[in-house]
Amino acid sequence: MDEKQVVPPGQVQIKADEKELQGAYSNLVMIQHHAEEFTLNFVYVFPNGTHGKLMSSVIVSPGHAKRIWRALGENISRFEAQHGPIKEGPEGGPMPGANIGFVQ
Numbered sequence: 001m002d003e004k005q006v007v008p009p010g011q012v013q014i015k016a017d018e019k020e021l022q023g024a025y026s027n028l029v030m031i032q033h034h035a036e037e038f039t040l041n042f043v044y045v046f047p048n049g050t051h052g053k054l055m056s057s058v059i060v061s062p063g064h065a066k067r068i069w070r071a072l073g074e075n076i077s078r079f080e081a082q083h084g085p086i087k088e089g090p091e092g093g094p095m096p097g098a099n100i101g102f103v104q
Contacts, residue, residue, distance in 0.1 A: 024042065024044075024055040024056055025044060025055070026042035026043060026044055026056070027043075027045055028042075028043040028044070028045050028052065028100070029041065029042050029043070030043060030100070033062070033065075036062075037059050037060065037062070038059070038060050038061075038062060039057065039058070039059050040057070040058045040059075040060070041054055041056075041057050042054070042055045042056045042057070043055060043100075045100075
């Protein structure tokens with residue numbers, strides 16, 4: 001019989017294995033939206049600039065997308081206050097003006 005662990009009110013316990021904890025690198029994000037959801041496709045474009053790989057796709061509600069946007073802005077402000085302005089690099093990401101899309 002499994003003993004149930006008591007979780008204090010207001011606390012959320014998150015389970016993650018080693019693969020999720022390592023994370024995935026992305027140098028491009030493609031964002032689409034509809035009335036009910038935002039889809040964020042995190043992509044790694046290889047250095048040769050001719051191929052890429054979808055690393056993760058995250059689908060969130062519009063409300064959650066706005067909370068992510070706010071939290072990211074707050075964290076960027078804190079980072080820049082501590083480390084100085086972030087340089088964005090070339091306009092448009094890893095391949096300015098490239099026609100990027102999915103293939104099968």
